[in-house]
Amino acid sequence: MGFSALHFEVKSSTSQDFFRDLVDEGKLGEGGHESFNWIVDQHDYHDTSPTQADKRLAKRQHRRHYFTFSVSGKWIRFIRWDRAGAVVSERFNILKHSELFCQFFWRFAHITDAERGYDLTVEPATPEQEETFRQAIQDHIIHQQKYTMIGLDSA
Structure with a gap:
């Protein structure tokens, strides 16, 4: 799909x-x-x-x-x-x-892609944007793990 x-x-x-x-x-x-x-x-x-x-x-x-x-x-x-x-x-x-x-x-x-409903304003991410996103996800995971470990120590 x-x-x-x-x-x-x-x-x-x-x-x-x-x-x-x-x-x-x-x-x-x-x-x-x-x-x-x-x-x-x-x-x-x-x-x-x-x-x-x-x-x-x-x-x-x-x-x-x-x-x-x-x-x-x-x-x-x-x-x-x-x-x-x-x-x-x-x-x-x-x-x-x-x-x-x-x-x-x-x-x-016989209609255009826009008339078929496709959003023509969407563009693929650049390699730099992909790397920024990947790094943000990794930073978020590390941040979550840090708080998980703090929570375990005080339990």
Whole structure:
């Protein structure tokens, strides 16, 4: 996941969808703002929830936002994550509305890295910065060990 542009969360069953639309199924596009509920009380998903995937990706990449897909059986959702939270689409049947999925990928293929959410202001550390960081860590470890030894002597 270190260099992934997109993330897919795939579940075999529709019952494992983390969100629930409040509109009738089959009426694509009739949902509105806040037209879904988060399903957490029916299942205990631990590290497989969308927020866990969000945390894992955010830890490994410098991103302003990114896209994930939640696939549950034949149903799929688009999710756009940023530091404030997520915007989740209505689910749609990938077999009946495959053009939506294809259209997303066509558009994604034609946008810039910045539009894909990569933070272009991040630069690799210089060798001098790496050495400064390494020395700071070593100094901190020595400082911790010194206080640990003092604590043991007075115990």
